[in-house]
């Protein structure tokens with residue numbers, strides 16, 4: 486039974502990754518520039534150690550950018566950027582930076598963290614950072630802590646940081662929800678654009694892209710494939726005698742029957758009107774003829790009916806293999822010509838003719 490092609494979001498995913506990586510690169514460039522300038526300011530104020538520490542972080546960020554430009558490893562870029570920024574913030578909180586304003590830079594962390602990681606990882610890292618900041622604030626006598634903060638500042642700092650973190654969480658959660666909603670909508674639109682509304686089979690557009698893919702596979706690796714172009718015989722008579730609804734229902738019944746007969750790897754699509762096309766990957770002409778013949782005979786003996794009334798349904802088919810055609814256009818043209826021959830020879834048959842038990846026949850020249 487054929488399935489619709491799975492929607493490929495790899496392109497969208499890659500596009501998103503590229504965008505994240507661009508944002509991270511720009512943030513790294515800006516942070517490096519800030520660190521150089523603030524480091525220079527500290528140098529000018531005779532805070533040599535602080536200046537050198539800030540420049541070291543600027544160097545670390547530059548190395549991270551250069552490494553990413555060389556390897557393109559986004560996961561590593563994210564991880565090392567977060568690590569550098571976390572250590573920088575820990576340093577700023579512990580030393581107070583310039584005039585005890587270092588902790589203020591921590592406000593830049595929540596949006597960056599949620600953007601770069603997930604909501605869960607971001608929350609865990611933020612809680613950890615808050616705990617570390619709390620320890621530094623509470624125990625100024627710790628060996629690596631040189632700054633002391635006013636109680637008022639500590640209370641305001643924590644409450645605003647927690648408020649900002651929650652706000653960023655909510656914003657990121659709604660951004661992700663909207664994004665997932667859009668992806669879902671794009672998914673169903675894409676599916677609808679590739680599905681025939683009446684039979685729920687892949688439509689002509691979908692089949693054309695599958696044919697193109699199969700043809701590329703044939704050109705690349707020499708995998709042969711065949712097609713069978715099917716047409717319901719004298720379908721107009723069904724519409725005329727039993728009504729358009731009956732015709733529609735017959736098309737649906739035929740689609741279900743045909744899907745149950747073709748292999749999992751074969752694809753049957755509604756090619757248009759009462760015409761269907763089966764794509765048979767890795768299938769020779771003889772195998773394709775045998776499948777088409779089986780389908781023809783199953784259809785001829787299947788009790789199609791509409792509102793209790795039995796309807797006589799048969800199909801004709803033109804089969805062709807890529808080995809005999811060379812190009813997709815020629816393949817379709819030959820299958821169509823064979824279908825025409827099948828109709829001309831009396832319908833309810835396959836062309837080129839296949840040898841049956843009770844009717845041994847030679848293959849025609851156009852096979």
Ligand SMILES: Nc1nc2c(ncn2[C@@H]2O[C@H](COP(=O)(O)OP(=O)(O)OP(=O)(O)O)[C@@H](O)[C@H]2O)c(=O)[nH]1
Nearest residue numbers: 716717718719720721722724729732733758759828
């Ligand atoms: N009910 C219904 N009829 C359709 C649909 N699509 C095409 N048709 C009808 O299919 C009929 C095709 O008629 P023709 O092209 O004359 O072919 P045919 O009667 O099948 O005769 P042969 O192909 O020569 O065997 C037309 O009457 C179309 O209106 C559909 O979706 N539903």
